[in-house]
Amino acid sequence: MECLCDEKKTNDIKVEGDVGADPFWCHHCGCNLDSEEFPISIELRDELMKWILKYGEWINWTNDEVVSNGVELEEEHNRIGRLLTDKVKKELRGDYKVSFSPSTFAKKYSKK
Template sequence: MYCFCEQKETLVLKVEGDVGADPLWCNQCSCNFDLEDIPISDELKGELMRWGNKYGKWIDWDKDKLIPNGIEMEEEHNKQGSILTEKVKKELRGKYRVKFSPSTMARGYANNQ
């Protein structure tokens, strides 16, 4: 995958949710990859997009605060992300190393309330 790293290419990907972004990134330079460019099944691409689109649902963005059960929602999101990461690893076996970067956003909001 071509990215912004000095060597212009990475073999280490991370699965990470973020608002408005596809959930696959370069683990070094944080370049966000278009899922369409990743050599995984369309089924897995769909699962990743559905998962990624749920990122941050535990935050009331208008009030900038954690919603009730927000920490539990984030924990469930992280569990699903970990499962999806294993699926990505399986499909990319031998081509890329894949890591999971769990969200910790809810805890930050909880500590500030």
């Protein structure tokens, strides 16, 4: 997969949510990777895109604060992300090293 590393490609990827981005990232250079280029099923690609569209439901973007029950929303998002990462690993059959990078915003910034 092409990225911004010195080698211009990677097989070490992470699944991570972010606003307006595909869920695949180079684990080394942080380049966002086009999910269409991965040999995964349409069903899994759709699941990943639905998951990514929910990224940040725990954030009040106007105030840059955590919404009430934001920690729980983020934890659920991360739980689903881990399950999807396992599906990605299975479908890529060892051709890529795949890890999951959980969101930590709500956990870091929630008022206790």
